[in-house]
Amino acid sequence: MTKIIFCNQNNWGFRLSFTLKIYTFLALFSILFSTEIIANTYEVSSQNEFRLVLKKILPGDTIVLNNGVWNDFEILFEADGEENNLITLRAKTKGEVFITGKSNLRIAGKYLVVSGLIFKDGYTPTSSVIEFRKNKDKLAYHSRVTEVVIDNFNNPERTENDSWVMMYGKKNRFDHNHLEGKKNKGVTMAVRLNSVESQKNYHSIDNNYFGPRQILGSNGGETLRIGTSHHSLTNSFTMVKNNYFDRCDGELEIISNKSGNNRFIGNVFFQSKGTLTMRHGNDTLVEDNIFLGNGVDHTGGIRVINKRQTVRNNYIEGLKGYRFGSAIAIMNGVPNSKINRYHQVEDSVIENNTVINSDHIQFASGSDAERSAVPIRSHFRDNLIYQKSQNDPFTVFDDISGITISNNRINKIQNFQFKDGFIEDNIEFIRLNNKLLYPKNESILAGVSRDLLPINKADVGVSWYPKNEIQKSFDFGKSLSVSPGDNSIFNAIKSASDGDILILEPGDYRVQKILEINKSISISSEDSSDVNIYFARGALFEIQNRGNLKLSNITISGAESPDSSGNSVIRTNKSITDNYKIIISNSNVIDLDINHSFNFINPSKSSFADLIEISNSNFQNITGSVVLLNKENEDYGIYNAEYITIKNSLFKDIEGSIVNIYRGGTDESTFGPHLKILSSTIINAGNGKRNKSRSSLNIHGVQVTDIQNNTFEDSSPINVIHTVGEPVTKIINNTLLNTSKVKVLELNSDNENTALLMNNIYN
Numbered sequence: 096m097t098k099i100i101f102c103n104q105n106n107w108g109f110r111l112s113f114t115l116k117i118y119t120f121l122a123l124f125s126i127l128f129s130t131e132i133i134a135n136t137y138e139v140s141s142q143n144e145f146r147l148v149l150k151k152i153l154p155g156d157t158i159v160l161n162n163g164v165w166n167d168f169e170i171l172f173e174a175d176g177e178e179n180n181l182i183t184l185r186a187k188t189k190g191e192v193f194i195t196g197k198s199n200l201r202i203a204g205k206y207l208v209v210s211g212l213i214f215k216d217g218y219t220p221t222s223s224v225i226e227f228r229k230n231k232d233k234l235a236y237h238s239r240v241t242e243v244v245i246d247n248f249n250n251p252e253r254t255e256n257d258s259w260v261m262m263y264g265k266k267n268r269f270d271h272n273h274l275e276g277k278k279n280k281g282v283t284m285a286v287r288l289n290s291v292e293s294q295k296n297y298h299s300i301d302n303n304y305f306g307p308r309q310i311l312g313s314n315g316g317e318t319l320r321i322g323t324s325h326h327s328l329t330n331s332f333t334m335v336k337n338n339y340f341d342r343c344d345g346e347l348e349i350i351s352n353k354s355g356n357n358r359f360i361g362n363v364f365f366q367s368k369g370t371l372t373m374r375h376g377n378d379t380l381v382e383d384n385i386f387l388g389n390g391v392d393h394t395g396g397i398r399v400i401n402k403r404q405t406v407r408n409n410y411i412e413g414l415k416g417y418r419f420g421s422a423i424a425i426m427n428g429v430p431n432s433k434i435n436r437y438h439q440v441e442d443s444v445i446e447n448n449t450v451i452n453s454d455h456i457q458f459a460s461g462s463d464a465e466r467s468a469v470p471i472r473s474h475f476r477d478n479l480i481y482q483k484s485q486n487d488p489f490t491v492f493d494d495i496s497g498i499t500i501s502n503n504r505i506n507k508i509q510n511f512q513f514k515d516g517f518i519e520d521n522i523e524f525i526r527l528n529n530k531l532l533y534p535k536n537e538s539i540l541a542g543v544s545r546d547l548l549p550i551n552k553a554d555v556g557v558s559w560y561p562k563n564e565i566q567k568s569f570d571f572g573k574s575l576s577v578s579p580g581d582n583s584i585f586n587a588i589k590s591a592s593d594g595d596i597l598i599l600e601p602g603d604y605r606v607q608k609i610l611e612i613n614k615s616i617s618i619s620s621e622d623s624s625d626v627n628i629y630f631a632r633g634a635l636f637e638i639q640n641r642g643n644l645k646l647s648n649i650t651i652s653g654a655e656s657p658d659s660s661g662n663s664v665i666r667t668n669k670s671i672t673d674n675y676k677i678i679i680s681n682s683n684v685i686d687l688d689i690n691h692s693f694n695f696i697n698p699s700k701s702s703f704a705d706l707i708e709i710s711n712s713n714f715q716n717i718t719g720s721v722v723l724l725n726k727e728n729e730d731y732g733i734y735n736a737e738y739i740t741i742k743n744s745l746f747k748d749i750e751g752s753i754v755n756i757y758r759g760g761t762d763e764s765t766f767g768p769h770l771k772i773l774s775s776t777i778i779n780a781g782n783g784k785r786n787k788s789r790s791s792l793n794i795h796g797v798q799v800t801d802i803q804n805n806t807f808e809d810s811s812p813i814n815v816i817h818t819v820g821e822p823v824t825k826i827i828n829n830t831l832l833n834t835s836k837v838k839v840l841e842l843n844s845d846n847e848n849t850a851l852l853m854n855n856i857y858n
């Protein structure tokens with residue numbers, strides 16, 4: 096039985112309408128004829144009304160937040176419901192209540208439900224957006240958050256650490272929520288076990304949409320973490336079921352399991368970089384999950400560490416990840432490991448999984464002087480592997496006699512390394528209605544069961560809020576013609592829409608104001624020799640949130656720039672949280688030499704580029720660096736760009752470095768940076784007296800380096816410093832004229848450096 100009570104800011108009290116009279120009558124009727132509690136529904140329109148209602152709230156009651164924008168609202172929903180008389184806080188209309196500004200939600204007490212809210216256009220002033228507790232002593236139990244959206248609710252400082260959801264207490268449920276666009280540091284969602292009241296919690300995290308999380312570029316970008324190393328030998332009993340992880344690329348761990356007896360069942364991992372990692376804690380069940388990589392770099396599967404882990408009936412297709420990010424990695428442990436290092440794999444079972452066209456399955460991975468405890472009493476059986484390429488996906492890093500390998504099936508592989516434990520045979524596949532591949536021959540029982548049903552993206556999260564779809568980065572808008580003039584590019588960018596292409600007419604452009612890029616913009620022309628851009632400020636372009644910049648067929652000159660040091664052609668604003676892309680092709684950049692330290696791309700310290708790509712372009716007379724990504728000085732392992740690619744370009748008379756990348760520290764949770772320099776010519780680079788690195792390419796802590804078919808002439812050397820993470824460095828087929836030898840240093844290892852230097856000609 097329900098009574099609706101309107102709370103009005105101007106006239107605090109009850110405003111009874113005709114409908115309400117009926118409700119009241121029905122309520123009285125119900126008192127007379129039953130013992131049922133009268134449930135009140137209070138509609139509130141202000142924070143004050145909310146707090147007043149909360150004081151008198153009783154089991155069974157509902158508080159309705161009126162539609163509209165609630166700015167700077169720190170909601171403390173503290174109450175005690177009963178098992179059959181929950182207390183609810185909900186939006187009047189789902190999707191029409193916006194919590195904005197410096198806001199958050201704390202839930203404390205028991206039998207509480209929150210639903211229908213949208214957190215956007217703001218960030219939490221505390222360390223979490225939704226917390227299942229009021230404070231250390233007052234936690235939530237038997238409570239539920241459902242159909243809540245958190246969308247890009249990010250601290251404007253990328254390196255500020257906060258989280259979106261923190262679960263404490265016991266028997267809480269977080270379901271059918273939509274979390275998308277976490278950009279600053281900190282795990283998106285965590286289950287905390289930091290007191291006895293939060294252990295053995297039996298929480299359920301189910302049917303949620305974990306939307307895209309961009310690459311963070313340091314540790315601390317996990318999407319879900321359960322426990323911490325400190326409480327990792329404690330049982331959590333958390334269920335993670337039927338969630339959809341859509342492009343969760345924050346870091347190496349999509350899920351970091353760090354406590355005992357958790358279950359991960361029926362989740363879909365779509366094009367997500369990283370893995371479900373059993374980092375700490377025993378007795379985990381990983382079953383019926385689907386991993387779809389679509390050939391995207393660093394998409395990974397399941398990483399097995401610790402005791403009594405079960406990995407069963409998981410479907411894995413198209414993953415590219417390697418090392419700790421492999422489709423399946425069974426790791427080595429540390430003998431008598433400290434609680435925060437790597438515990439040995441014992442008594443674990445990996446069975447009935449299907450792994451299709453995925454590059455790597457690794458046994459005893461991470462084997463080194465410290466991680467020397469090989470897996471024991473474990474099984475790898477009844478798995479089905481298919482490699483269209485016929486490449487052997489397995490790598491074995493240590494003694495794996497402790498893994499019993501049996502009854503697996505694999506197609507014909509070139510020089511397959513296992514003699515036992517696999518039937519190697521031609522297998523024909525068919526895609527069934529569940530969109531998964533199975534052997535045509537139904538008598539092959541290895542791999543996942545035929546009734547496995549992946550959850551649909553459309554069926555998770557909320558139905559009333561759009562899910563993120565894959566979008567093009569550039570050129571999805573319209574083409575606009577721009578004529579020469581002092582402010583014509585500025586004005587064109589201002590009025591352009593996201594994805595538009597500005598076509599510059601031939602002539603000279605003198606840009607008087609910094610061009611702020613806060614959408615995707617392409618600037619091009621018919622012929623680069625006909626279009627010259629000069630600029631009068633310390634920067635030509637400033638990339639801001641939502642900005643992506645593509646330049647083609649233009650000439651940029653620094654000849655008319657201010658006569659002061661430290662100019663740049665492209666910079667970012669200081670607190671940019673969105674990752675961005677820059678693509679330059681068929682362009683000329685000349686005369687950045689009016690004063691010293693004039694750089695081409697010089698982003699701010701905490702900024703992050705998903706891609707910087709330069710091709711078929713010429714750079715000449717530059718007193719600074721072309722791409723300067725060396726801002727970190729604390730060695731936290733925070734870097735500035737994921738992919739840096741240069742090809743078919745000419746660099747001449749560059750006083751700084753062509754590329755200067757610094758990724759310090761010893762953390763192993765990131766994929767990049769990745770650097771490629773191909774078929775380019777570098778003449779007189781890196782010789783300026785202000786170039787502290789004394790190098791033409793300064794490559795510190797880069798994870799993947801590929802330098803091939805270039806000519807270096809009269810230049811400072813290539814300087815490579817390996818830090819951690821088994822970096823892959825290839826420097827092949829380069830010609831070095833009057834240029835000193837490539838230098839490679841292993842910073843944290845006494846071993847010989849692992850760089851591959853081949854066919855480089857010195858003269």
Ligand code: CA
Nearest residue numbers: 314315348764
């Ligand atoms: Ca991590």
